[in-house]
Amino acid sequence: MGYLTAEAGVTADWLSGGSFEIEIAGERYSAIASLRPFYDAGRSRVKGEWRAVEELVAKELLKA
Structure with a gap:
C-alpha cells in the first residue's frame, strides 16, 4: 500500500x-x-451479501 x-x-x-x-x-x-478500495468497495461482505470474488475485486486489479 x-x-x-x-x-x-x-x-x-x-x-x-x-x-x-x-x-x-x-x-x-x-x-x-485507485481512488476507491480494491476489495469490496460496496461493503457487501459487511452487510452479509456474499457475492462472487470477481464482483468484489476492483476492475483495476482484474485487468492487471
Whole structure:
C-alpha cells in the first residue's frame, strides 16, 4: 500500500495518465493506483451479501 500526492491534487484523470512504482526494502515494483478500495468497495461482505470474488475485486486489479 502506498500514498500519492500531487500539487494540483490527485484526480481520476491524473491517476489514469500515470504509471506508478512502490519501493519495498530497496526494490521497486510496479503499482496500480485507485481512488476507491480494491476489495469490496460496496461493503457487501459487511452487510452479509456474499457475492462472487470477481464482483468484489476492483476492475483495476482484474485487468492487471
